[in-house]
Amino acid sequence: MFRIPRQSYTEEFKQEAVKLVDSGLRPAEVARQLGISEQTLGNWRKAKAAGKFSGSGKVITPAQMELSRLRAEVMRLKAENEILKKAAAYFAKESL
Numbered sequence: 001m002f003r004i005p006r007q008s009y010t011e012e013f014k015q016e017a018v019k020l021v022d023s024g025l026r027p028a029e030v031a032r033q034l035g036i037s038e039q040t041l042g043n044w045r046k047a048k049a050a051g052k053f054s055g056s057g058k059v060i061t062p063a064q065m066e067l068s069r070l071r072a073e074v075m076r077l078k079a080e081n082e083i084l085k086k087a088a089a090y091f092a093k094e095s096l
Contacts, residue, residue: 007072009036013065014044015053021045034065035072 020030021041031038047053 007036007068009068011053013068015048016065017041018044018048018053033069035069035076 017030017034017036018041021027027041028038031041
């Protein structure tokens with residue numbers, strides 16, 4: 001089975017993601033735009049509420065955020081492609 005590698009994000013990226021939700025956007029929309037799961041975003045929001053964000057993370061550029069989003073999308077599409085390959089093989093085998 002295809003396993004998605006564990007991602008690591010900078011503190012700045014996490015803070016910016018939480019700020020987007022705090023500004024009024026829906027968490028599902030923010031997660032989709034950034035290419036992260038809603039659960040991850042929820043965990044970051046809880047960490048901020050508990051005061052666990054250090055605030056000394058590196059500055060992340062919009063290009064880096066876009067790169068992170070695109071990498072997540074590539075991983076998702078690869079997983080979908082694997083599922084489609086298996087389904088095609090199953091149905092081809094079944095039609096014989």
